[in-house]
Amino acid sequence: MKALEVSNLTKSFLTGKEEAQVLKGIDFSVDKGEFVSIMGPSGSGKSTLLYLLGGLDKPTGGNIYFEGKDLSTVKKKEMSKLRRTKIGFVFQFYNLVQNLSVEDNIMLPIILDGKNPRNYEIKLTEILETIGLSDKRKQTPRELSGGQQQRVAIARALIADPEIIFLDEPIGNLDSKTGKEIMELFRKINVKYGKTLIQVTHSQSAAQYGTSIIRLVDGEIVEQREVVAI
Numbered sequence: 560m561k562a563l564e565v566s567n568l569t570k571s572f573l574t575g576k577e578e579a580q581v582l583k584g585i586d587f588s589v590d591k592g593e594f595v596s597i598m599g600p601s602g603s604g605k606s607t608l609l610y611l612l613g614g615l616d617k618p619t620g621g622n623i624y625f626e627g628k629d630l631s632t633v634k635k636k637e638m639s640k641l642r643r644t645k646i647g648f649v650f651q652f653y654n655l656v657q658n659l660s661v662e663d664n665i666m667l668p669i670i671l672d673g674k675n676p677r678n679y680e681i682k683l684t685e686i687l688e689t690i691g692l693s694d695k696r697k698q699t700p701r702e703l704s705g706g707q708q709q710r711v712a713i714a715r716a717l718i719a720d721p722e723i724i725f726l727d728e729p730i731g732n733l734d735s736k737t738g739k740e741i742m743e744l745f746r747k748i749n750v751k752y753g754k755t756l757i758q759v760t761h762s763q764s765a766a767q768y769g770t771s772i773i774r775l776v777d778g779e780i781v782e783q784r785e786v787v788a789i
């Protein structure tokens with residue numbers, strides 16, 4: 560079963576009178592349970608592609624099928640619901656709410672979805688254990704290291720049990736040892752929990768944790784290959 564299918568996807572931005580075509584007809588698909596890394600030079604369109612796939616922005620042309628559903632037919636309200644329930648995001652700079660505790664940050668998608676956080680207590684405890692922050696649940700983000708803050712962001716992405724998680728340079732702000740630990744955690748989330756992951760990364764070693772690599776150059780896919788375990 561396909562998690563995502565993309566067909567002839569294009570995206571242009573208008574800056575002043577100039578129209579810049581950033582994505583020039585992208586085609587690929589992602590199976591459920593895959594861990595795809597999108598790589599390529601700065602400005603090649605990686606983040607733009609990730610935001611389109613995650614429904615954070617709209618394409619200029621082409622189609623994105625999310626579990627077979629054409630996103631262009633999904634209304635705004637339904638799209639927000641889809642993002643809250645089926646999609647998780649992890650960003651380079653964590654995007655945590657500074658004055659909320661670790662557990663409240665993690666519960667945010669549940670509260671925003673109008674659900675009762677009490678029903679998620681057991682899940683929260685399990686996730687805190689998985690990410691290794693059971694003893695930090697009452698602390699606030701500024702009391703945590705960068706790696707710990709990224710773990711909280713990962714927990715927040717997991718709490719609603721999404722189908723697919725998008726990662727935008729998830730270890731771009733971390734030292735190499737911490738980055739490795741975070742990548743191990745993503746591998747576990749992929750293999751043990753069967754989540755589909757799509758990451759944008761500049762790091763060849765981070766890409767090696769995935770199952771396949773898509774290389775973008777100047778808004779086009781120039782290479783698509785399986786990751787061979789070394």
Ligand SMILES: Nc1ncnc2c1ncn2[C@@H]1O[C@H](COP(=O)(O)OP(=O)(O)OP(=O)(O)O)[C@@H](O)[C@H]1O
Pocket residue numbers: 572573574581599600601602603604605606607608
């Ligand atoms: N909202 C926007 N308005 C205008 N131009 C944009 C917008 N977003 C992105 N671009 C342009 O699209 C191009 C691709 O940007 P994008 O951020 O997708 O690249 P990237 O491959 O992720 O780069 P990096 O590795 O540096 O993050 C760039 O030239 C950028 O200036």
